[in-house]
Each structure stands twice: as C-alpha cells, then as structure tokens.
Amino acid sequence: MKKIKFSITIVFFFLVTIFLLNFKRINHPPEEREPLITRLIQTLSIPSYKGPFWVEDEILVKFKPTLSDNQITTTISSYKSEKVKRIPKINVYQLKIPSGYSVKEMVSIFQANPDVEFAEPNYIAYLTIAPNDPLFQYQYALENDGQEIGSGGPTGTPGADIKAPEAWKEEKGQETVIIAIVDTGIDLNHPDLKNKIYSSGYDFVNNDSQAQDDHGHGTHCAGIAAAETNNNDGIAGVAWDCQLLPVKVMDKNGTGKVSWVSNGIIWAVDQEAQIISLSLGSEYPSNTLKTALNYAYSKNAVIVAAAGNEGGAVLYPAAYDEYCLAVAATDYNDQRATFLNTEIFESNFGPEVDVAAPGVRILSTYPVDLTPAGYLPYAYSWGTSMSTPHVAGMTILIKSLKPWLKNYQIMDIIRYSADDINSDQYPGKDNYLGYGRINMKKAIVPIELK
Amino acid sequence: MKKIVFSSLLFLLAFSTLTFPQEKEYTSEWWDEFSFSPEAGFEYFIRTITSDKKEASTLKSAILYLQGNLEMSDRLSLNLIFGGISSQYDGTTFRELPISVKLTKKSGNLYGLIFGGGINFIFTEYDDFEIGAFGQFFYCLGLKKEWDILEFNVSGKVNGKPNWMRIIIGPMAIYDGFEQSQPYGGILFDYISGKFTMEEEIITLQGEEKKKFHSQYYISLLLGNKFELFDNLKIKAEIKIIPTAEKLNIDFVTGITYLF
Numbered sequence: 001m002k003k004i005k006f007s008i009t010i011v012f013f014f015l016v017t018i019f020l021l022n023f024k025r026i027n028h029p030p031e032e033r034e035p036l037i038t039r040l041i042q043t044l045s046i047p048s049y050k051g052p053f054w055v056e057d058e059i060l061v062k063f064k065p066t067l068s069d070n071q072i073t074t075t076i077s078s079y080k081s082e083k084v085k086r087i088p089k090i091n092v093y094q095l096k097i098p099s100g101y102s103v104k105e106m107v108s109i110f111q112a113n114p115d116v117e118f119a120e121p122n123y124i125a126y127l128t129i130a131p132n133d134p135l136f137q138y139q140y141a142l143e144n145d146g147q148e149i150g151s152g153g154p155t156g157t158p159g160a161d162i163k164a165p166e167a168w169k170e171e172k173g174q175e176t177v178i179i180a181i182v183d184t185g186i187d188l189n190h191p192d193l194k195n196k197i198y199s200s201g202y203d204f205v206n207n208d209s210q211a212q213d214d215h216g217h218g219t220h221c222a223g224i225a226a227a228e229t230n231n232n233d234g235i236a237g238v239a240w241d242c243q244l245l246p247v248k249v250m251d252k253n254g255t256g257k258v259s260w261v262s263n264g265i266i267w268a269v270d271q272e273a274q275i276i277s278l279s280l281g282s283e284y285p286s287n288t289l290k291t292a293l294n295y296a297y298s299k300n301a302v303i304v305a306a307a308g309n310e311g312g313a314v315l316y317p318a319a320y321d322e323y324c325l326a327v328a329a330t331d332y333n334d335q336r337a338t339f340l341n342t343e344i345f346e347s348n349f350g351p352e353v354d355v356a357a358p359g360v361r362i363l364s365t366y367p368v369d370l371t372p373a374g375y376l377p378y379a380y381s382w383g384t385s386m387s388t389p390h391v392a393g394m395t396i397l398i399k400s401l402k403p404w405l406k407n408y409q410i411m412d413i414i415r416y417s418a419d420d421i422n423s424d425q426y427p428g429k430d431n432y433l434g435y436g437r438i439n440m441k442k443a444i445v446p447i448e449l450k
Numbered sequence: 451m452k453k454i455v456f457s458s459l460l461f462l463l464a465f466s467t468l469t470f471p472q473e474k475e476y477t478s479e480w481w482d483e484f485s486f487s488p489e490a491g492f493e494y495f496i497r498t499i500t501s502d503k504k505e506a507s508t509l510k511s512a513i514l515y516l517q518g519n520l521e522m523s524d525r526l527s528l529n530l531i532f533g534g535i536s537s538q539y540d541g542t543t544f545r546e547l548p549i550s551v552k553l554t555k556k557s558g559n560l561y562g563l564i565f566g567g568g569i570n571f572i573f574t575e576y577d578d579f580e581i582g583a584f585g586q587f588f589y590c591l592g593l594k595k596e597w598d599i600l601e602f603n604v605s606g607k608v609n610g611k612p613n614w615m616r617i618i619i620g621p622m623a624i625y626d627g628f629e630q631s632q633p634y635g636g637i638l639f640d641y642i643s644g645k646f647t648m649e650e651e652i653i654t655l656q657g658e659e660k661k662k663f664h665s666q667y668y669i670s671l672l673l674g675n676k677f678e679l680f681d682n683l684k685i686k687a688e689i690k691i692i693p694t695a696e697k698l699n700i701d702f703v704t705g706i707t708y709l710f
Contacts, residue, residue, distance in 0.1 A: 170550075401545070409548050412654050416602045417549075428603070435603055442601055446543050446550035449557040449597040449608065 054121035058084065059103055061110050062092045062117040071115075079109060094122060131229045131236040133192075135378060139235060140332045141224075141358035141390060149332060149361050150380065156332025160421075160437075162357060162390055164238060167397060167440035172229075173241035174400035179225060179275040179392055180268030182261065183218030185211040185248035187367035190219060190377060192227045192234035193244065201246030202267055204260040211246035213367050215254055218246065220381050221279045223365030225389035226396065234378060235363060238393025238440075242400070245273050250280060258282065261317075262292035265303075269296045274399055277392035278305040278324070279385035281315025289316060293323040302399070302407045304392045306384035307353055311339060311346030319352045325395075325411050326352045329359025329387040330437050334421045337382075344382045353434040354411070355418045359387035394440050401444060417443035489517040489529075491686070491705025497642055498666040498697050499542070506666055507541030507553075508697060509642070513564060519707065525572040531588055532565045539612065542663070544648045548655035549599070551608055551648065560612060562592035568618075578627030584636060585619040590644070599652060606652025614644020614663075622672070632676040640690065640701075641668045667692045667699055674703070682709040 059081075063072050072093070076083055080098035087094065097106040103121045110119035136142070140149050144161035148154075178198050188197055188210070201211030213219045226244050227237035249264035250256035261280065268276055276296055282289075296303055305318035307328045313319070318326035329337035329347040337360050339346040347359070359382065366379040391414060398410050405413075418436035420427065429435050493513040500506045515533030522528060536559045543552040566588025572580045592612035599606035622636035642665040649658045674688035684707045692699035 401550075402548070404546075405548060409655055412652075413548060416604045416606075416652060416655070418603060420603050444550075446545065446552035447599060447601055448552050448554045450600075 054103055054123045056103060057097055057099075058122040059095050059097055059106050059110065059119055060092050060122050061095055061119045062090070064115050064117050065091070067115050075113070075115065079106070081106070131240070132232050133227075133229060133234055133236045134232070135235045135363060138363045141362055142236060142238065144332060150363065153361065154332065157334060160330070160332055160334035160358075162238070162394065162438050163441035164236075167394075167444040168240065170445045171397045171401040173226075173239035173396050174403075175241050175243060176403075177239075177242045177275070177396050177399050178245050178271070178273045179239075179242055179277060179396055180245040180247050180264075180271070180273035181218050181222045181225070181277050181389070182247045182249055182264045182268060183213075183221055183277075183279055184215035184250040184252070184254065185213035185218045186222045186244060186246035187213045187219040187365070187369070187377075188246065190223075190365050190368055192231070192365050192377075193219070193222055195228050195231075196226055196237075196242070196244045198243035198245045199271070201248065202264070203248040204263050204267075205248055205251045205256065211248040213246070213248070214252040214370075215250065216367050216370050216379070217250070217254060217279065217381075217385065218248070219367045220362075220364045220379065221277060221385060221389040222246070223378075224362060224386060225277060225393035227365055234376075235365065238390055239396035239400070242396045245271055256280070258286045258289050262286075262288045265289075265292040265296050269299045269301050274301055275392055275395045276301050276303045277389050278303065278317055279383075279388045281306055281308050281318060283313070283315060285316050285319070290320055290323075293317055293320055297323045297407060300407050302395045302410050304388050304395060306388040307350075308348035309345035309383045309385075310348060312348055314348045314350040314352040319350070321352045324352075325354045325391060325414060326434070327384055327387045327391050328353045328356040328433055329384045330356045330421070330433065331360035332358065334437060336422065336432050337384075342382060345384075347384055347387075347432070349431045351431055353431060354415055355391060355435050356421075356433040356437045357387035357390035358437075359384050359390075362386040391438055394438055394443065397440065397444055413443050414438060483523055485521045485710060487519045487521070487707050487709045489519060489686075489705045489707040491515055491517065491703060493701065493703045495690070495701035496697070497692075497699055498694065499539075499642065499663045500666040501542075501661050501663045505541075505543060506696075507539060507543070507663075509537060509539055509665075511535055511537040515564065515705075517705070525582075527570045529568045529570075529586075530565075531567065531586070533563070535562045535564050535590055536560070537562070537590075537592075537612070539646065542646060542661070544646075544650075544659045544661060546659040546661075547608070547648060547650040547657040549602075549606075549650060549652060551597075551599075551650070553610075557597065558595070560592055560595050560610070562590050562612070564588045564590050566616075570622075572624075578625060580624040580626055582622050582624070583620065584622045584638070585617075587615065587617050589613075589615045602652060604653055606650070606655070608648055608650045610646060610648040612644060612646040614642055616640070616642045620672075630678040632678075634672075634674050634676070636672040638670045638672050638690065639668055640670045640692070641665055667694050670699075670701065676707075683707070684709065 082096040084094040084096050107119045110116050138150050140156045142164035144156045146158040203211045226239045226242050227235050229236040229240040247264040247268050249260040303324045305324040307318050307326050308315035318324050331337050337347045366377050368377045371377040415435045419439045420436040497509045498506050499509045513533050513535045517529050517531045519529045539553045568586030572582035574581050594611045596609040618640045620636050620638035624634040646661045670690040670692045672690050676684050676686045686705045688703035690701035
C-alpha cells in the first residue's frame with residue numbers, strides 16, 4: 001500500500017510539474033506578447049489563416065434521392081445526429097454530430113451507409129491574401145484569373161501576371177523604403193496616394209517644391225508601384241507599405257529636358273530614395289544623364305527604366321545597361337506587347353532589355369483635377385511606362401525584405417527569377433523580353449529545397 | 451554512410467579492448483567495483499525548434515547509437531555514446547540569403563555523427579525505489595548536403611550543414627521491486643541548441659547564413675522500462691513526451707544492453 005501511495009505521489013508530482021512548466025510557455029510564447037490593439041488591427045486586415053479548417057461539431061451529408069424525408073430523419077436520428085439545416089436545391093444536410101465523436105469518425109460512419117451519396121466535414125473557407133481595394137479585380141497584372149479587364153474589356157490568360165498575392169504573404173513592404181517617381185509629378189491629394197507621399201517633392205520644370213502632377217502619367221505610375229492598398233478604395237499597389245517621393249521632371253505635355261531628368265535623379269537619391277522609377281526615355285544618349293545615373297547607382301539605388309514603345313531600339317536611360325534595369329512590356333496573355341496585339345504601341349527591344357512586366361491595359365490612379373466630372377480618378381493606360389513601376393514595386397518589396405542587399409544583387413534577383421515566357425521561340429535571355437516576365441513569388445517567397 | 455559504419459566498428463573495437471584489462475586484473479579490489487556493459491540502440495525524436503526570430507520549425511531525427519556504460523559503483527555510472535544520425539529540419543527558413551530558401555520534408559535527410567557522454571547517479575533508496583539523477587550530453591556533427599536551385603532561369607546551388615548539441619538532465623525514480631523488469635520515470639530538462647550554416651551561390655548572388663536554433667519546449671516526462679531477457683542481456687524501451695498545445699514533441703528510445 002505504501003508503495004502504491006508513493007508511486008501515485010511521484011507520478012502526480014511529475015505530471016503537475018511538467019504541465020505547469022510547458023503550458024506556461026504555450027500561453028505566452030514570446031512572439032505573441034503584443035499589445036491587444038495590434039492583434040485587432042491585424043485581424044481586421046488580412047490575417048494568415050491557421051485553422052480550424054472545418055466546423056468541429058458539424059458535417060455535411062447528402063442522401064440518395066431514393067430516400068424519403070421520413071427515412072432521412074430516421075437515419076439522422078439513428079446516428080444520434082441532429083439536423084441543423086438543409087441546403088435546398090442540392091439537398092445537402094448540415095448535421096450536428098453527437099458529442100464524443102470526431103468529425104472524421106462521423107464522416108466515415110455516414111459514408112459507410114449505402115443510402116448516403118457523400119458525407120464530408122463542413123469545411124471553413126477563408127480569405128486568401130487579396131486586398132480589399134474594389135478595383136483590384138481589374139488589375140490582371142497583379143493576379144490574372146482570366147477575369148474581364150474592366151467592364152466589357154478583354155479577358156486574359158490565367159497566370160499571365162506577376163504573382164503579387166503570393167509574394168504579399170511574405171512581404172508587403174516597409175515604410176522605411178522610399179521610391180522616387182521621376183516623372184510628371186504625382187497628384188499629392190489623390191485619395192489612393194496622399195497617405196503614401198514622403199514629401200511634396202521637387203518640381204524641376206517650374207523650380208519649386210510642389211511636384212504636383214499636371215499631366216497624369218506620373219500619378220498613374222505611382223499608383224501602380226505603391227497605391228495605398230487594402231484601404232477599401234481604388235486600386236492596389238505592388239508595394240503596400242513604402243513612401244513615394246514625387247519628382248517632377250516632365251512638363252504638362254509629357255516632355256522634359258535631360259537636365260531636369262538628371263537633376264531629378266540626383267536630387268531623389270540625396271533625399272534617401274533607394275529606388276528610382278524612370279518611365280521616360282530619349283533616343284539620344286546623354287553623358288549628363290549617364291553621369292547622374294552613375295551617381296545614383298554608386299549610392300546603391302536601384303534604377304528601373306522603360307525600354308520604350310516605338311518597336312525600335314531601347315531608349316536612354318534604359319539603354320545604359322550597367323546602371324538600369326530595362327523593362328519591356330507584356331500583355332494580359334503573357335505575350336510581348338506588339339502593335340499587332342495592342343494597336344497602340346510596340347515594346348522596344350535590344351540586348352539591354354532585362355525583364356518584362358505587364359504594360360497593356362493597366363488600371364491605375366489618375367489626378368483628381370484632371371478627371372472629368374462623374375468619373376473616378378482612375379484610368380487605364382498602356383506602354384512600357386506602366387511595366388516599369390511594376391518592376392519598381394517589386395524592388396520595394398525585395399528592399400524591404402532584405403535591406404542589406406546591394407543594388408546589383410536586387411537587379412539580379414529580379415532578372416534570374418523571371419519567367420521565360422517566350423522560351424518556345426527564344427529560350428534563355430533574349431532581346432525582346434530579356435530574362436522574361438517578372439515573377440514576384442519566385443523572387444520573394446522562400447524556395448523549397450528538393 | 452561508410453564513415454558511420456567505419457566509425458561504429460572502431461568504437462566497438464575500442465570498447466572490446468577495454469574489457470581485457472578487467473579480466474587480467476580481477477584480483478584488484480578497487481577494480482572489482484567496476485563493470486562494463488555495451489548498449490546498442492535506436493532513438494527517434496520530434497522537436498519544435500525555433501530560431502532567434504521566433505519562427506518555429508520541426509526537427510525530426512533518427513539515431514542509431516552505441517553506448518558504453520561503465521558502472522563505477524552501485525550508485526554511479528558513466529557512459530559514452532557514439533552514433534549516426536539522420537535528420538529533417540521541416541520548415542527551417544533562411545531569409546538572410548539573397549534568395550530565401552526553406553527546408554521541408556521534400557528536402558530529404560541530412561546525415562551526421564553524434565558523440566557524447568552521460569552520468570547516472572543514485573542519491574537515495576526508499577524501499578524498492580531508487581531516487582537519482584540522470585544527465586547526458588551529446589554533440590551532433592552534421593555532414594554537408596547540397597541542393598540545386600531549379601526554379602530560376604539560371605543555375606544555382608545551396609549547401610547546408612547543421613551542428614548542434616543536446617543536453618538532457620533531471621531527476622529520476624527507478625522501481626527495483628520486480629525481478630525481471632525495472633520501470634523508471636523522470637522529469638527531464640531536454641534542450642537542443644545549434645547552428646545551421648547555409649551557403650548560396652547563384653552566379654552573382656552569393657551569401658551565407660548562420661542560423662542559430664534551439665528547442666522551443668524542453669521539459670519532458672520520461673517513462674521507461676528495462677527488461678531482463680537473459681542473465682546478461684537487457685532491453686530497454688523509453689518514451690519522452692513534451693506536452694505542448696501545438697506540435698507533437700515526442701521521443702522514443704529502444705536499446706539492448708549486454709552485461710559482462
């Protein structure tokens with residue numbers, strides 16, 4: 001008797017001690033020690049779903065049509081289950097299972113009944129990472145399900161996109177990363193951009209510190225790269241979190257002096273911009289421009305530039321291969337944008353082309369003041385100008401995830417992770433799409449080693 | 451694998467030679483107190499491990515070991531352990547490389563060698579119970595494994611090498627009241643700590659990440675039993691459970707001991 005008492009005491013002591021020691025940790029793991037308000041905010045946005053994956057006391061059962069309602073009721077009660085609801089039209093019963101039985105057990109029990117067509121857990125559906133911006137559905141470039149691109153617009157090929165939602169699971173951006181849109185300025189008051197503006201920027205056309213967009217092109221590019229995302233308004237940007245630095249170097253007609261552009265690049269880098277998006281170009285090389293690019297590159301900035309839309313040689317600055325990531329355009333079918341399939345432009349080509357990104361029928365922000373009354377301040381646009389901010393946005397995410405990387409490494413990540421979508425015709429790097437259409441998932445999400 | 455077999459043979463040889471002096475010097479009183487018993491066994495364990503950044507992954511290891519137990523007295527015994535190990539590091543992610551990589555079940559097994567030692571000490575006896583402490587330390591020396599990166603439009607490779615140590619210590623109670631069986635139990639502090647070095651080379655993208663990790667939970671309940679099959683042959687079966695609300699953390703050990 002003594003031995004038994006002693007044994008029981010020891011076992012009890014073991015169990016209590018172990019449960020106290022381990023469960024104390026489980027209740028308060030270090031990563032969960034966050035203020036309650038943070039948790040609420042995360043829940044209100046898009047939490048990554050970790051289960052449960054089915055309702056723990058319910059199953060769904062469909063009986064064979066030969067069974068009468070009475071027979072079904074009898075069968076259900078014979079399994080000590082209760083009918084919660086019946087889904088009309090498809091005749092599927094939502095049943096509450098008896099306590100003491102697991103969902104798996106009850107599914108097996110019902111499946112064994114020859115009068116049952118199928119039985120399954122009442123699975124829980126959850127949201128994948130998709131922003132709540134209402135116009136996201138038209139942004140095929142970010143996620144292409146073969147959806148209609150705009151009301152009455154064309155439909156694309158599923159998968160002909162840059163895989164943004166998959167990449168967002170890993171990284172959505174950091175506010176410390178500043179991207180300079182060196183262009184026609186940015187609408188500083190645009191509802192989908194104003195909260196992302198780092199400063200009012202600089203206007204090299206009018207020589208003042210208000211880089212307000214009077215053309216529309218810069219605002220459109222800014223929205224593609226970094227529109228405010230998951231804000232229940234407008235579109236989604238490639239990078240959810242970052243800051244936009246507007247630099248106006250093009251006038252209201254969409255032209256600008258190389259001196260303005262060069263000044264703008266240097267000024268942006270001096271303002272701590274780590275990424276320079278240049279959706280502009282000229283057929284003529286310029287030493288001034290090249291020197292400005294060299295300055296920015298030496299400061300570890302990643303420079304992304306448009307190849308151009310004339311179906312000819314790659315424009316400058318994109319053609320300055322040693323400094324710039326030159327971007328060609330693809331369409332919603334993962335085809336190179338040619339005049340034949342856009343009727344508007346043809347993507348330039350040459351050995352300088354590094355990668356491609358969607359540039360056909362791209363929906364983005366448009367200056368409020370330039371929007372006709374009764375319309376939303378968003379517009380579709382075409383060209384390698386639209387492809388460029390997609391790549392610039394991807395750069396923001398890589399920079400956010402790995403701030404220690406050098407600019408040449410980020411450029412190589414973007415190049416090497418691209419999908420060689422024209423490998424049938426031109427395997428490997430080619431003059432038309434470079435390494436291929438960018439793939440954010442491959443560049444950002446950890447690769448599973450096999 | 452050849453290395454493991456060769457090393458195991460060397461180990462056996464070394465211990466077999468240890469027994470000769472014992473036979474020769476049986477007249478020595480102090481030496482009579484000593485007894486040597488080799489043990490061979492298998493261990494499989496699953497542990498939740500976490501890195502500095504609090505991301506949890508699962509370490510699953512299978513160990514084939516040889517252990518030499520040296521009983522110094524009725525109350526004290528020492529052991530040396532040596533073996534081969536095969537492990538999976540499911541979910542361990544390396545984000546400080548230019549291209550992040552993740553180990554999964556599909557990444558295959560990483561092999562290595564383990565070596566270390568331990569001590570058993572009986573403090574007191576109460577009726578048929580012996581109350582004591584158990585401690586063991588071993589080091590896992592991982593062998594390098596290489597993977598090709600096939601997802602990119604250029605060729606690249608990464609190679610990884612884990613090294614870690616495990617320390618197990620805690621009080622134990624042994625019931626000595628049965629003739630052919632000796633059940634025992636204890637609460638153990640069972641801690642794993644190590645470093646996984648991963649190197650990446652994809653043309654210009656080169657980097658190295660040294661990821662430190664340790665076991666997330668480390669208080670385990672040990673239950674085991676030693677059965678006497680024959681006069682000089684014992685087998686043991688052990689289970690260690692680390693109760694957690696998340697992933698299963700468990701340890702199975704089985705061994706066979708020869709008593710000289």
